[in-house]
Amino acid sequence: MAETLLEMRGITKDFAGVRALNGINLTVRAGEVVGLCGENGAGKSTMMKVLSAVYPYGTWGGTIQWQGRELRAASIRETEAAGIVIIHQELMLVPQLSVAENIFLGREPRGFGGFIDFEAMYAKAAALMADLKMSHINVAQPVAHYSGGERQLIEIAKALSKNAKLLILDEPTSSLTRSETETLLGLVKGLKARGTACVYISHKLEEIEAIADSVTVIRDGAYVGHAAMADIKASDIIRMMIGREMTSLFPREAHPIGEVVFEARNVICLDPQNVNRRRVDDVSFQLRRGEILGIAGLVGAGRTELVSALFGCYRGPYTAEILLEGKPITVRTPKEAVRHGLCMVPEDRKAHGIVPDLAVGQNITLSTLDDYTSGGLIDENRELRDIDAAIAQMRIKTASPMLAIARLSGGNQQKAVISKMLAPKPRVLILDEPTRGVDVGAKYEIYKLMFDLVKQGMSIIMVSSEMPEVLGISDRVLVIGEGQLRGDFINDGLTQEQVLTAAITPLPHAA
Structure with missing residues (x-):
């Protein structure tokens, strides 16, 4: 030895x-x-x-x-x-x-x-x-x-x-x-x-x-x-x-799926460094009430670019027609998206999800700060009550709501970002790599939360690089490859092989 x-x-x-x-x-x-x-x-x-x-x-x-x-x-x-x-x-x-x-x-x-x-x-x-x-x-x-x-x-x-x-x-x-x-x-x-x-x-x-x-x-x-x-x-x-048994990593629960509530048409995103290259190439899809729509594809396929355009934060030139509840909406900034009831948890929480030096609680209420403001003053007591409720709901481990969020572990930072994006009570929630850097117990909690939300009528778009996660959670799966929509599958017996085949197979007209 x-x-x-x-x-x-x-x-x-x-x-x-x-x-x-x-x-x-x-x-x-x-x-x-x-x-x-x-x-x-x-x-x-x-x-x-x-x-x-x-x-x-x-x-x-x-x-x-x-x-x-x-x-x-x-x-x-x-x-x-x-x-x-x-x-x-x-x-x-x-x-x-x-x-x-x-x-x-x-x-x-x-x-x-x-x-x-x-x-x-x-x-x-x-x-x-x-x-x-x-x-x-x-x-x-x-x-x-x-x-x-x-x-x-x-x-x-x-x-x-x-x-x-x-x-x-x-x-x-x-x-x-x-x-x-x-x-x-x-x-x-x-x-x-x-x-x-x-x-x-x-x-x-x-x-x-x-x-x-x-x-x-x-x-x-x-x-x-x-x-x-x-x-x-x-x-x-x-x-x-x-400290307990887990019978399944993916706590899939039955939930009703209703009518179409969100539609994206002809989304095109151009490469910021080369406008002759399309990062997203004329993608259209629909999302139903109470549905979890997974977006799968290989790294660099254009998944994050697609949802960034929908949330108004894509950094290059883009065009997109967006309908919510059947009505066209204009989304050119994240603030406009949130106002319409469309929220997103970004892929890179360090760069785009948190303000490191602010407290955990302040990060959670950033998206709804106007709700606590009257006459130029913030109702700190009501804000703190909502912060405590959000921390309890997401089981965020923090010594205090006033602790700088940078002091938290990556998984607890992620929970705080999700809380921030749930605060405006969105009708459509976009989750881009929601469990990246999150342990198995916290993943389970996030999945349970997602099913609770769709049971209440919220619709969710989830981008994930983890194929078991996509297949374990989604009701339907979009497959993106080289910026193109290469598959739209009902998740009933769907396999990793089918998703991967769609991801790497060019569309007939692009061959």
Whole structure:
């Protein structure tokens, strides 16, 4: 058995009197991949920030043993020098700098006179890339030229340049395509074979099953258990994470579907960088009362562009004819859309869904702030009552409604964004990747909410890259491929193969 590399014992961490970690344990052996699982807000990222000294020694309780000695690191620089390197969910790269400059930022090779030795830096970066079988990446190119998946690999190369013995990956595939994910998992397996240990944090249990040697589960800041991956199933992990059994990941419920309430005609979106290219190519569809309409397709197919145009926030030139309850409406801005009863939860909550420095409650009421204003004054008591009700409805884990929303986990931020878009009581709700970066328990809650809403007569359009989610939740599925509507299927026995075939098959006139 490999030697023990890391032992965290009885770790505690408080924020403003609220205990975020309560006696957490974690053991990692050399060359081992440990999957760290828990719901949003369970304390996974906080735990790793303790380990990597984002929260320095003295600000938390318990002990950390690293290679047989107690670790009392006061800074990230100290943990990195010891061989512990964390790659955060939000990548820490400078897009305008080259790949090599990013890898050695702050540690640049120096030559005569103390000047940066660019030739040596590029040579070292290229050798590192070749060693990781990433020779296709030009280390002299700015990072901005590369995809999200390639940037994630560059972050790993940066970590390994620091001689990492333990690599911490926090939700590394949350924004990656399937092929990019496979590349990343292959790289981690290769690192394991070379003796590099890894703590792999992910809500995607299929990735944990594919790559982890063992799994540690935490819940509400407390240690639940640890097991070898060979001795545990995904259903066991889910039960440990949420503290209860889940009979189905998709709680599909019968609900009435009525008449057509929303119609989009001839939606065309032009590429902002090249107006001769259509990102959405003359798409038309209808939506019925109480219906969940799933929109599926491959990455880059035009799904987000389509719903952005409907909500009035597409950044390039576009045209769209929109009818609500049979009447034409004009939607050129999100404010106009909300006024007509059309709301959208955006794909990128960090960029478009939240105001990070505002409180959780203030984010929730941003879309309805006028409702609380009279004579230039805000009725703060009524606003707070509604905030408390929204937090309770969505089970948002927050120490206080006044806490900055940036302090919440990604899943709880997502719940707050959904609450914000439900506040205006829309007739049509668009959800673009509603469960991205959300744990299995929170997904279940969002699905239950969606079925409650359609039972009340709301209509929902859901864009999702997760095929099981589309098939598990939707009443009907639109398939988009290269900006075209390539399929409109009733979800009765619909299979992933049928959806994928439609997505990759050009329409006859476009062949």
